[in-house]
Amino acid sequence: MGFKLKIEKFDEYLEILRHEYKVYAPVKLRGKGTFTDTDTIRYQEIKSIEEVEFDLKSSFSPKEIILPITQTLFYFTEKDCIEPKFDEKKILIFLRSCDVHSMMRLDEIYLRNGNEDYYYKTLREKVKFVLMGCSVSFENCFCASMGSNKTEDYDMYNKIQGDEVFVNCKSEELMKYFNEDKDCEVEVEPEFVQTNEIVVTIPENLDQRVNKSKMWDEYSQRCIACGRCNFVCCTCTCFTMQDILYKENKNVGERRRVWASCQVDGYSDMAGGHGFRKDKKDRMRFKIMHKIYDFKKRTGYHMCVGCGRCDDICPEYISFSNCVNKLNKAMDEVE
Incomplete structure (x- = not known):
């Protein structure tokens, strides 16, 4: 009621x-x-x-x-660290x-x-x-x-x-x-949609063999690595760290965490110059598989919730839902 x-x-x-x-x-x-x-x-x-x-x-x-876009974790001086209020x-x-x-x-x-x-x-x-x-x-x-x-x-x-x-x-x-x-x-009952025009079918036999499929190759040309899909996504959680040093005293400043994207250049770079997923097709594969495979293996449910914002924002009209549906043929290919 x-x-x-x-x-x-x-x-x-x-x-x-x-x-x-x-x-x-x-x-x-x-x-x-x-x-x-x-x-x-x-x-x-x-x-x-x-x-x-x-x-x-x-x-x-x-x-x-x-989960703010930019969040100060603490302020520091030569002697102390101070938690923000x-x-x-x-x-x-x-x-x-x-x-x-x-x-x-x-x-x-x-x-x-x-x-x-x-x-x-x-x-x-x-x-x-x-x-x-x-x-x-x-x-x-x-x-x-x-x-x-x-x-x-x-x-x-x-x-x-x-x-x-x-x-x-x-x-x-x-x-x-x-x-x-x-x-x-x-009487007040919430309104929920029962069906969508777009239907996504995730292969029941999906596993890491799909990583070798040729379906990922097109994203090397189509994706421009802008990261917009990650920034509008309601379940992406990656961030990087920044130390901001004040001009008046370079020993005083603040540490911030800032949203990051697994699709942009440099995200997976490591010390020594080594980098994982340098090719944009590898980044697309990583994102897709994390949303509908890796996360579910650990938690029992998919990371993606189907909001469609990634499709709405992409300047190259790359569709997450279409990519997921292509996995069905990709699994047939690798098998």
Whole structure:
């Protein structure tokens, strides 16, 4: 059972909630797209439910909220290391089912991979999820094939219809902010897509023999190693380290971790000049196999959630879903 409120009334409760929470949601940024007359949809802090873009898929994933693009790990002087202060406010994120599933992948890597990542955990423990339903499948989505089109792991569900907001709140902590009248109670169930136009089939016999297939050769010419697919992906987690030295005193500065991409030149370089996966076809093979083979062998489920953002962003129109489907013929080839 849920309830409904007028948008104005919901925003009043949201303003009270914002005293303790930073509220993030996908927002349409007009004129901020690839070209000057195009828009983009990106996660930003909001003050009103009307700012949320419910009808279009976000161009970037919500992972940058709990896994910042650039994050200072500590400041250092000649004698001391100082931990940066974290914002005391909690975090509320509006996201779709596939992105809820992606958070489980991030948790697997940063919390259940042998050692807990302190910086990720500090932010992750403060997060609550507001589910956004999907009444229709978006372009390039294949979430149904990856089993991420539905979820029960959310704290609240919101939907706007006309001038009303429909709410299904599962969190007692969040519920205390909404002192709705009993007359407003209605049945509210999340909307989930059942099928996508794009269907992905992963070979049941997939193994590392596919690495020798000729299917990877085309990506040496097509891929330009820009790394966009990694940066919009909601489950990519790689980063590199930077030491920033201050001009006033080169013994004083800060250490940051910054997002990195397995597709760009230099990512796999080692001391001594040796580098793995110098060819772009090898990088593409590594990414694909990690998303649908290596990760599953360790965890029991696929890393990719089928959001399709990598297909949306690629300037060379390389399709992740098409590449995965080609693996079926590739396995026949190697066998």
